[in-house]
Amino acid sequence: MRAASLSSKARELSDSVNAVLCGAGAFGRNHLRVYRELELQGYPVHLSAVVEPDSGRAQALETDAKDHSQQISIFSDLRECMAARDMGRIAIDVASVCAPTSAHFSIAAELLAAGLDVLVEKPIAATVNEANRLIELAQQHGRILQVGQLERFNPAITAIEPYLDNPMFFEVHRLSVFSPRSLDVDVVLDLMIHDLDIVLTFTQSPIRHLHAVGLPVVSGKVDIASVRIEFESGCVANFTASRVSTERVRKMRFFQPHQYVSVDYARQDLFVIDVETRDGKAIRQTGENNPADPVAFGGRESHLPPGLSLRRPVVHSGEPLRLEIESFLNAVKTRTAPRVSGEDGRRALALAIEINEAIAMHAKHASLQRFAPGG
Structure with a gap:
């Protein structure tokens, strides 16, 4: 009906x-x-x-x-x-x-x-x-x-876009428990490509250098990978992806001048930490400033130290x-x-393939083929 x-x-x-x-x-x-x-x-x-x-x-x-x-x-x-x-x-x-x-x-x-x-x-x-x-x-x-590229539609990602201002360092983790789904591709094309697309979109900068390592664990393809990318803009991004983890984690953190941003894809949660000026005002005034909000440090809930203020931008949840x-x-x-667009998809694919080539080169140099299943 x-x-x-x-x-x-x-x-x-x-x-x-x-x-x-x-x-x-x-x-x-x-x-x-x-x-x-x-x-x-x-x-x-x-x-x-x-x-x-x-x-x-x-x-x-x-x-x-x-x-x-x-x-x-x-x-x-x-x-x-x-x-x-x-x-x-x-x-x-x-x-x-x-x-x-x-x-x-x-x-x-x-x-x-x-x-x-x-x-x-x-x-x-x-x-x-x-x-x-x-x-x-x-x-x-x-x-x-x-x-x-599903994560481009994650409400936490769309909510952070107004805050983007020359991000200079990314730390991204995407971990999943093992599933027989999508074993026709490796972990870079299966999981990491989501984050590659997001970071490429956020940085809008050509790549200067990348280093990548990875290993097959339970399948015939790479199941866990670590990648470091340096962009022409000076931005650096570290990616970790695993499909043989004991837990499910999908998080991205990045730093830009006077600001730290944390995104939890799964919870659709977002918070921003600003560096304050000497007069006590936040350098960035976008959104509501609430320095009294608690944030967890070291497994305990405590208040931010002086000079920092926490904001939680509104995220309109949705699938x-x-x-x-x-x-x-x-x-x-x-x-x-x-x-x-198709061009966006091609860009993410090209980077994922380049990463896999770098992983293969590293594996050959380090004689890692013996660690492959059946190797």
């Missing part, structure tokens, strides 16, 4: 948009859920088709659609789906590509050539050449190509994936550039 009134985003989309989901694995099912929630809440979008080659998943999708009284066509092959569209059996305007990375290019290329707007999950493709070709196809056919899909649909309707 539709909601009684449309959200502001829904009102921007006066005509219903029909979507196809390509890939209904672990993350693809999240896309399916969000599309379903949007439609039920009155957002003019309809998931009309799913392409899933795995017969077991396809059968489960058909059962699930019946349980939710939804009319969704299930296809095992993309060309079969597009043929049904061409014959007028189903309507499709946009697509979410959630297949394994190795299939991103072939699927997205066919969709763009067929005149669909495409949201492709990160990484945009397996190679920079494939990414370049997708960008070219989107331009050639006048289509929207958005890349699913990043839903915000990502809403942003994509809005770009489709308004024919405006997406928040995360």
Whole structure:
């Protein structure tokens, strides 16, 4: 049953948009859920088709659609789906590509050539050449190509953007417990690429030098990596990513002149510490200044030392994936550039590949191949 009134985003989309989901694995099912929630809440979008080659998943999708009284066509092959569209059996305007990375290019290329707007999950493709070709196809056919760099839509990240002013040092940690999901790519392309995209966006500076080390632990690919990047601007960024951790951590901290910023992606929490001038006024006046707020140091809650003041900018919580899909649909309707463009996706991919090359060189130099599973 539709909601009684449309959200502001829904009102921007006066005509219903029909979507196809390509890939209904672990993350693809999240896309399916969000599309379903949007439609039920009155957002003019309809998931009309799913392409899933795995017969077991396809059968489960058909059962699930019946349980939710939804009319969704299930296809095992993309060309079969597009043929049904061409014959007028189903309507499709946009697509979410959630297949394994190795299939991103072939699927997205066919969709763009067929005149669909495409949201492709990160990484945009397996190679920079494939990414370049997708960008070219989107331009050639006048289509929207958005890349699913999910953390760009994290409310804590959007809340910090007004505070950006020449960040000079980043410390980023992204740790996850082991999961058999996404083992077709290494930890850099699986997890670290989120943070690479954020830091590249925040610094807007060419890279001068990078150093990277990494090891495979339980899979045949690198499962834990540490990276240090120096930018032409003088900014330095340290990244740690692991998918074999005993805990789940997603945090970023950065320093800029007279200010320290801490972001917790998972909690969507943000706080800013300012250095005060001698007259007791904060150098930065953006947002509400509250020096009396307590902050934890060394595992205990205490007040900041003199000369520092703490602020907690307002963060309007929300599910990043839903915000990502809403942003994509809005770009489709308004024919405006997406928040995360194909060029953004290519840039993050190129850096991730460069990091993996550096890891491979270090492993060869240090004879680390013997530490690989089965090595």
